[in-house]
Amino acid sequence: MSFSNTSISTNYVIRRSRSRRINFCLPSGLDNVKLQTQPPLIPDNLKIVFAAGGTAGHISPAVAIADEIRTLSPHSQILFLGTQSGIESTAVSSARYDFAAIPAVQLASPIMSFRNLLFPQGLILSTLHCRSKLREFKPDVVVGTGGYVSFPVCAAAAVDNIKLVIQEQNSVPGLANWLLSYLAHTVFVAYNSSIDCFPKNKCLVSGNPVRSSLRQCMSKVAARLHFFPKSGKAASADAKVLLILGGSLGANTINIAVLNLYRQLLLENKNFFIIWQTGVDTFNEMESLVKEHPRLYLSPFLHLVDIAYAASDLIVSRAGAMTCSEILVTGKPAILIPSPIADEGHQFKNATLMADLAGTVVITEDELDSITLGSAIVEILGNSEKIAEMGYRALKAAKPHAAREIAQHILSLVNTGNTSTV
16 A cells, blocks of 8 residues: 555645535734733732643643743642543643542533433532532632533632633633633633633633643754654654644544554655554553554653654644644644544534644545545655645744733732733
8 A cells, every 4th residue: 555646735624525614713813802911919829720621622721821820920839620530630740730639520422311310419519529629728719621520610619709710722612611601700712703602701812822841842853762762763854753643532533544554654654753642542452453663652642742742743633622722833734633523513613724724634534544644644744845834834823822821811810800801
């Protein structure tokens, strides 16, 4: 099987369904809002709780904001609340923040499922537990970044009249953030178009927060040697590194496509290296099927994803909002395969926007196979000019300082008790 005969334009979205035009307002223009631009005076005993969990898409923006708060206010006490069994328990610890476990209940799909009969009782008990945690820690503000894990924490904050802010990553909010927006003091959104989904007098358009380490990471050579320390070729100028992000929990269709092409990709391209995050739920299965190779790095979850971004020349991923923002900030070419089961078609909308902004290749899941994916990979990695062009467009569209702007506003909110409005 060869991937060299199929040409794929970086401005083309591969799909069987008919074309759909989706209009977006870009996060780069803060037309209606001015965020805090100077650090406010910060109390020495400031305490902040972050409610985040479930997936990396909810955890990474919380950690990014926390990093900036810690920079602006080094003596602040920061606590993350999440489930013990979720990836947040290890991700938060890796970021060196305190973590406390809470019980959380998730609404089953479909909504009329018998499994939801006990949901109200579970939610009440979870909220009461979270209220106890908040009363013990006594935070000045609670920050929620969406998902079922954040809901009982934020609801408990509202009950006890603790200042509450939430951050929404997608153009269309999930159920938890939509409900919580009516209880929150401030809602940080990534896109101007998202204002229509929330109470308008609470919204601030900030873009999505990404960790500063993504922009201030080690050199490409050092990053590559981190993953391939025994391979001198990884540090050579003609080496090309492919980063596969199969989702924090796993994306079976992406993993299967990569499983069917990785050996031939490495066989036919001696300068190719692959860093492959399978997702924690599918790692054992993939590990049993994948044969070891000196130019392949297999991992369930990349806690040091900033190093992986620094090492890579091309990213293959789902189209979660935070992943898209990270791709733009790091200036990387990408092939996106949006999840067809994401609520409200979030990922397809994100991917379409990325195609417009950065020339990203988008392959819908009904068109995904090893040949189509392999052809797209080879075409991009085999063309240095295309890599440079896509990277330039990504950086131009990035909003790299969103985390700091959000952190400054949160600190201003805590210090003054006021919120800025649209």
